[in-house]
Amino acid sequence: MKVLYGKQDEIIAGMETLREEAKQFEKEATHVVERIVTDVKARGDEALRFYTETFDKVTLESFRIPAVQLEEALASVEVSFIEALEGAKRNIVSYHEKQKRYGFLEAEQDGIIRGQLIRPLDTVGVYVPGGTAAYPSSVLMNVLPAKIAGVKRIVMVTPPHPSGVNPYILAAAKIAGVDEIYSIGGAQAVAALAYGTESIPRVDKIVGPGNLYVALAKRAVFGDVNIDMIAGPSDILVIADETGDARYIAADLLSQAEHDVNSAAILVTTDQTLAEAVQREVKIQLQQLPRKEIAQASVARNGAIIVVDSLEEAFETANRIAPEHLELHVKEPMMALSQVKHAGSIFLGPYAPEPLGDYYAGPNHVLPTSGTARFFSALSVDDFIKKSSILSYTREALYKVRDHITILAEKEGLHAHAKSINIRFEEEK
Amino acid sequence: MKVLYGKQDEIIAGMETLREEAKQFEKEATHVVERIVTDVKARGDEALRFYTETFDKVTLESFRIPAVQLEEALASVEVSFIEALEGAKRNIVSYHEKQKRYGFLEAEQDGIIRGQLIRPLDTVGVYVPGGTAAYPSSVLMNVLPAKIAGVKRIVMVTPPHPSGVNPYILAAAKIAGVDEIYSIGGAQAVAALAYGTESIPRVDKIVGPGNLYVALAKRAVFGDVNIDMIAGPSDILVIADETGDARYIAADLLSQAEHDVNSAAILVTTDQTLAEAVQREVKIQLQQLPRKEIAQASVARNGAIIVVDSLEEAFETANRIAPEHLELHVKEPMMALSQVKHAGSIFLGPYAPEPLGDYYAGPNHVLPTSGTARFFSALSVDDFIKKSSILSYTREALYKVRDHITILAEKEGLHAHAKSINIRFEEEK
Structure with missing residues (x-):
């Protein structure tokens, strides 16, 4: 991990370049994905069977995973795991319940009622990656906010494997309260959820992480169905002053770096001694990691320790990067919030530390990546609702405002709009 | 306008086909748009000048519209227009203020602080179409929710014209409180807002209606910047029982039909006499409309009067279509809400009537089209905020949950995540 002195511009430009490179790669895969989506839309289950045999090397009688298999999974996993998952669930639920919102109804003007209804989506699809990278925590983080919003039907899809679906994923689905699970993955699963097939229900929104093909399929169906964010590589930025502990900071940076070679882990500090100590610690701790190769590559490509002159400069750097995760190892972190x-x-x-949030404390771990925290937010209960506005006027209330509406409609050249108001006050001919 | 008896399936299939046709058309334009976006990103103002000369046939010294021109516009338009706009503004503001939200801070568990910060976006870009179709109401509907959210910098773009920018648009921008306006339109304007140029600032979110090229450009830059919905053709669905007034309903259907030949206007009624009366009224009122040709084409292509056996069936039809605008001309409309x-x-x-909402009453007129009301909502203050989660634990609080986090991290094979927790409780070696 390099220690740099005030080279924020270089780091930020480097991150930008990596994102652009990733996009080039996307273009090639887009055509494949579009073909799969079109095919599933046209041929339904038949296409699903074809792609499952081609990509997953599995031939399925039925896509649906029977309820008894969930019970078996729950019985097969360690009690300590179940307890940990239940603990995480309690925290995620209690945090997300505070996001719950209600509509309003207002009657402040004579003869006028205005309102906003807030209601849950009917049906939500959750994509859960399978295979070696199985993330039960991701099941909780995607399903529980939908549950709290009041979504009645939560459909999970996860890629099939010759050895069956990961029992930890199934146990998490059971604990989170998923309604039905289908053994289907990739772009074909996303297309099935977007348009429905004989076996798979059409949903209103698709959430959950996946590989490049899953992400591109979500983008392709966006508009026909809603989706969550398209997640890019994960990142952490740590701001530390001289009170920072090098061992803790190094461990937190590495917890991000082990995700993926494209993950970014950056320390911005006012303290040169700390910078060098973190550099040493990263090297030491790296040696002990099972995912050492990934973490090492990530740190080499996208890791940086930036020494700055002041905390103001540190926050300015953080704001330019708009990190997914921001750790504040400074004297009075709560007081520093207004600078973020x-x-x-x-x-x-x-x-x-970040893993406390990733797994357990309650805030959602589905977060805006690649600098999109400027305008995107963590997955929340808001992502599973829709709003309808309500309007009622009496004849008298409409009469009072008819001239205002007429002039606005006429200036826009929309005379039928004006007529729709005025016909209500004309005698029938 | 055809009167059909219980042919909902046919109508819904027809709407679906029209949407598919529109998409085919999109594909061709996508390549043009991608080239423009890439070029503006690379060459900035130079590219903007080129496309403005090519498409708008205008050569500009500077894109910025000087503040004095807004003052002049405001002075040049009729007082009655200003009064109408001010009335609409009051209602839009009082409605959208009820959508304003605050974060939370919670300290319910020992040693644990959790929260959610809600903050406005920094900078928002509003696209306003120019030319013959100039919509001052759209300026208010897109700008005011951003103002109420607390957005500090609201940048408007609108296509230049040899004859200058429409003064009604400029007056609306002044009344809404737009901070700066640039005379630039099309896909090039969207690209400029997404990536910034020498003259145009980069924004966090782009909102506002536009033609196909504008819509496709918004889709192309989505992710690098946030956008509002991609709007399709507008639609209205009226549910009426025998209490419905045929003249009012016909006028309301036509107010939708005059927008665009692709607009859809549908009446679903339990009353055959009313159905036939509306059919006659549509024919009569059509003759009086300045935009008769558009409305007639729209009604012929996408208009329908469906007679059903019961109100239940009417609501079921409406729910399958998920209309943008829904008018309830029934005995007890408020009581019927739960069926929507x-x-x-x-x-x-x-x-x-719908135009009351389009112009004046307060709820937003930027609404989900093409059946997307299943999962999208009207533009609101929510569209101009972002959320950050906040987490703080004491050493003791973290100690208590360390084993739960460790087991979850290890089951996911992420040992550096576990290490980040446990290093805080290990002696330094």
């Missing part, structure tokens, strides 16, 4: 302009999730002080 | 599952905006009773 853009960040998906903010971790205050030495005892709120 | 999907609708962008709901107008209750005979004196809440």
Whole structure:
């Protein structure tokens, strides 16, 4: 991990370049995905069977995973795992319940009622990656906010494997309260959820992480169905002053780096001694990691320790990067909050490391990546609702405002709009 | 306008086909748009000048519209227009203020602080179409929710014309409180807002209606910047029982039909006499419309009067279509609300015609089209905010949950995540 002195511009330009490179790669895969989506839309289950045999090397009688298999999975996993998952669930539920919102009804003007109804989506699809990278925590983070919003039907899809579906994923689905699970993955699963097939129900929104093909399929069906964000590589930015603990910070940076070679882990500090200590610690701790190769590549490509002159400069750098995860290892982290302009999730002080948020504390771990914290937010209960506006006027109330509406409609050249108001006050001919 | 008896399936299939046809058309334009976006990103103002000369046939010294021109516009338009716009503004503001939200801070568990910060976006770009179709109401509907959210910098773009920018648009921008306006349109304007040029600032979100090229450009830059919905053709669905007034209903259907030949206007009624009366009224009123040709084509292509056996069946039809605008001309419209599952905006009773909502009453007129009310909502203050989660734990609080986190991390094979927790409780070696 390099220690750099005030080279923010270079780092930020480097991150930008990596994102652009990733996009080039996307273009090639887009055509494949579009073909799969069109085919599933046209041929339904038949196409699903074909792609499952081609890509997953599995031939399925039925896509649906029977309820008894969930019970068996739950019985087969360690009690300590179940307890940990239940603990995480309690925290995720209690946090997300605070996001719950209600509509309003207002009758402040004579003869006028205005309102906004807030209602849950009918049906939601959750994509859960399978195979070696199986993330039960991701099942909770995607399903529980939908449950709290009041979504009645939550459909999970996860790629089939010759050895069957990961029992930890099934146990998490059971604990989260998923209604039905289908053994189907990739772009074909996304297309099935977007348009429906004989076996798979059409949903209103598709959420959950996946590989490049899954992400591109979500983008392709967007508009015909709603989707969550398209996630890019994950990142962490740590701001530290001289009170920072090098061992903790190094461990937190590496927890991000082990995800993926494209993950970014950046420390911005005012303290040169700390910078060098973190550099040493990263090297030491790297040696002990089972995913050492990934973490090492990630740190080499996208890791940086930036020494700056002041905390102001550190926050300015963080705001330019708009990190997904921001850890504040400074004297008074809560007081520093007003200096943070853009960040998906903010971790205050030495005892709120990112993995606490990833797994357990309650805030959602589905967060805006690649600098999109400027305008996107963590997955929340808001993502599973829709709003309808309500309007009622009496004849008298409409009469009072008819001239205002007429002039606005006429200036826009929309005379039928004006007529729709005025016909209500004309005698029938 | 055809009167059909219980042919909902046919109508819904027809709407679906039209949407598919529109998509085919999109594909061809996508390549043009991608080239423009890439070029503006690379060459900035130079590219903007080139496309403005090519498409708008205008050569500009500077894109920025000087503040004095707004003052002049405001002075040049009729007082009655200003008064109408001010009235609409008051209603839009008082409605959208009820959507304003705040974050939370919670300290319910020992040593644990959790929260959610809600903050406005920094900078928002509003696209306003120019030319013959100039919509001052759209300026208010897109700008005011951003203002209420607290957005500090609102940048408007609108295509240049040899004859200058429409003064009604400029007056609306002044009244809404737009911070700066640039005379630039089309896909090039969207690209400029997404990536910034020497003259145009980069924004966090782009909202506002536009032609196909504008819509496709918004889709192309989505992710690098946030966007509002991609709007399709507008639609209205009226549900009426025997209490419905044929003249009012016909006028309301036509107010939708005059927008565009692709607009859809549908009446679903339990009353055959009313159905036939509306059919006659549509024919009569059509003759008086300045935009008769558009309205006639729209009614012929996408207009329908469906007679059903019961109100239940009427609501079921409406829910399958998920209309953008839903008018309820029934005996007790408020009581019928619970039967409406999907609708962008709901107008209750005979004196809440759609144009009242389009221009004046307060709810937003930027609404989900093409059946997307199943999962999208009207533009609102929510569209101009972002959320950050906040987390703080004491050493003791983290210690208590360390084993739960460790087991979850290890089951996912992410050992550096576990290490980040446990290193905080290990002696330094």
